[in-house]
Amino acid sequence: MKKLILFLCLMVNIVITSFSETSKFQLGLTPTLNIGSNKKINGLRVPLFFGTTEKVTGVDFNIFASDVDEFIGLQSGIFLGAGIFNKVNTTFNGVGLGLVNLHGGESKGSLMGVANLTNEFTGLKLGILNYSKLSSNYEFGVINYSKKAFFQLGIINITGQINGLQIGLLNFSENGISPVMPFLNFSWKLFK
Amino acid sequence: MKKIIIILLTLLSLDLYGETEKEEKNKKAFDVDGKKYIIRPLYGVATQSDIGKILTFKGLEEDPNNGKMTGIQLERYVYKKPYALPINITLQSSFIIHFNSYSDKEKDYYTNDNTYQINFGVKLYWLKFPWNKYVRTRLGISEGLSYTSNINNLERLNQHGKNNSNYLNYIDLTLSFNAQDITKINSLENTYFGIGISHRSGIFGTINDVYGGSNNITFFFETEL
Numbered sequence: 001m002k003k004l005i006l007f008l009c010l011m012v013n014i015v016i017t018s019f020s021e022t023s024k025f026q027l028g029l030t031p032t033l034n035i036g037s038n039k040k041i042n043g044l045r046v047p048l049f050f051g052t053t054e055k056v057t058g059v060d061f062n063i064f065a066s067d068v069d070e071f072i073g074l075q076s077g078i079f080l081g082a083g084i085f086n087k088v089n090t091t092f093n094g095v096g097l098g099l100v101n102l103h104g105g106e107s108k109g110s111l112m113g114v115a116n117l118t119n120e121f122t123g124l125k126l127g128i129l130n131y132s133k134l135s136s137n138y139e140f141g142v143i144n145y146s147k148k149a150f151f152q153l154g155i156i157n158i159t160g161q162i163n164g165l166q167i168g169l170l171n172f173s174e175n176g177i178s179p180v181m182p183f184l185n186f187s188w189k190l191f192k
Numbered sequence: 193m194k195k196i197i198i199i200l201l202t203l204l205s206l207d208l209y210g211e212t213e214k215e216e217k218n219k220k221a222f223d224v225d226g227k228k229y230i231i232r233p234l235y236g237v238a239t240q241s242d243i244g245k246i247l248t249f250k251g252l253e254e255d256p257n258n259g260k261m262t263g264i265q266l267e268r269y270v271y272k273k274p275y276a277l278p279i280n281i282t283l284q285s286s287f288i289i290h291f292n293s294y295s296d297k298e299k300d301y302y303t304n305d306n307t308y309q310i311n312f313g314v315k316l317y318w319l320k321f322p323w324n325k326y327v328r329t330r331l332g333i334s335e336g337l338s339y340t341s342n343i344n345n346l347e348r349l350n351q352h353g354k355n356n357s358n359y360l361n362y363i364d365l366t367l368s369f370n371a372q373d374i375t376k377i378n379s380l381e382n383t384y385f386g387i388g389i390s391h392r393s394g395i396f397g398t399i400n401d402v403y404g405g406s407n408n409i410t411f412f413f414e415t416e417l
Contacts, residue, residue: 031221050221050270065270065314067221080398084335085281085314087221087274099335100316104275114335115316117277133277 028053031067050085062086062098075101082113101127116141130154144168162187221270227382227416230267230282234412236260236390238290238346243365243407246389257302257345261390261408263288265364267315278320284334284364286311288390290344301352307344309392311362312336328370330384338362338392346406347392357400363391368414382416 024043026036028051039054047053047066055070062075062083069089075096077083086098092107101111103118111118116127121136130139132146144152150164157166162173162185171185178185238259245251267282274281288309294302313336321329343356368386372378388410394402 052220065221079335080395087271100281100314102271102274102277102279102281117279119275131277133275 026053027051028066060086086113121146157185164190222268224269224272226272228269229417230265230269230414231417232265232267232412232414233263234265234288234388234390234410235262236288236408236410238406238408240346240350241407243363243389243391246407246409255346255349257292257294257349259290259292259344259346259408261288261290261410263309265311265414270314273319278318280317280319280330282315282317284311284313284315284336286364290340290346292345294345302345302348303342305342308341309338309344311338311364313362313364315364327373328384330366330368332364332366332368332388334362334364336362336364340392344406346408347404350404350406351402354403355394355401357394357402360392360399360402360405361395363389363393365389365391366410366412366414368412371413384414386412386414388412 022040022042023036023038026034026041026045028034028045028047029049031050031052034051034053041053041056041058043058045053045056045060046063047060048063050065050067052067056068057072059073060066060068060071060075062077065085066083067087070091071088072093074094075083075086075098077098079099082097082099084098085100086096087102088107090105092103092109094109096109096111098113101113101116106120107118108122110124112126114127115129116125117131118136120134121132124138125136126140128142130141130144135148136146137150139146139149139152139154141154143156144154145158147159148161148163149159152159152166152168154168156170157168158172159166160174162176164186166173166176166185169182171181172179173185175187176185177188238255238261239246240253240255241251263286265284265286267284269280269282271281273279290307290309292303292305292307294304313334315332315334318331323329338360340358343358347356366386366388368384371380371383371385390408390410391405393405394400397403
């Protein structure tokens, strides 16, 4: 009986929030079906199967895969505290825990995952593969790859332009003291 | 081997300085152009080696029970090259049969029944390799959940006397090469040949207190529909 009452309360809450401009809770079932159907969530969102929404401020607790345009807060999930697949399309500010973190646009904060794939990233990345299409700040991983980077620590570090330091077994940088350096690479401009 | 890896990574680094591609329009999940599915029949050989040993070609150990497997995997594209990144994302489901045979002692412990396995997960393909203009290559890794109808002989052997589970974590690693680029037969444009690892494990005791799991080296072709 208690479970039934709790379930009914949850349903009433979902119905009430679906008439307001923002929701406190959303359950994203599929890319086109959300319970708590607002496009802006201030609170908790639980995407199940590539649940898609526009803006989330708060916590995203990912059961399988999530797709959001704008995100501020914490992305986590069911897999050892991480989401399996987190996709953010335009802006991200916060902490992302996911096996795969895939971000378009501009991202700020921290990402932890097996693969962190971003466009323009400011902050800390921790993963096996860190890839940034345009730029990144601090990357800690096995393979780090970024068009521009400030600090990379890994086994293989690859960047077009290093503005700080690369530490690793092999360090590739077009503007480094050499295009390929073992153990350490940096730009002489750092000291000018 | 180390020299080959260094040469490959050097070639990879040379690919860094190309022009930036135009941003793709943001699309919802499953809204993809072109072919939507990948189908992959596969054949596999059981090995006692763990993933680390297989990937580094160190001490590849045969399964003493000579386990074999065959199966079919179906994948649905979820995103193709999102934000012009060199990746594809698919959803993967698999049906696999393990052929168990055992004729030694401990007949009560091992089995001669087939094991039927189903898997479901999400797979990420890496598409950018410096030799792609010669042979298009894709490296895939999937993460998901696996269920078997019974425990196969390899897992009974690997976890002898320890916990086992029908439900385990599933990882599928594949490396495949475009068949048209290799054979020059145009009708094989959307077909790839490859090799992979089919892995089940308890993630160090996280799932049903299972430490360890099983690995099969797989050979396959995959085609897009």
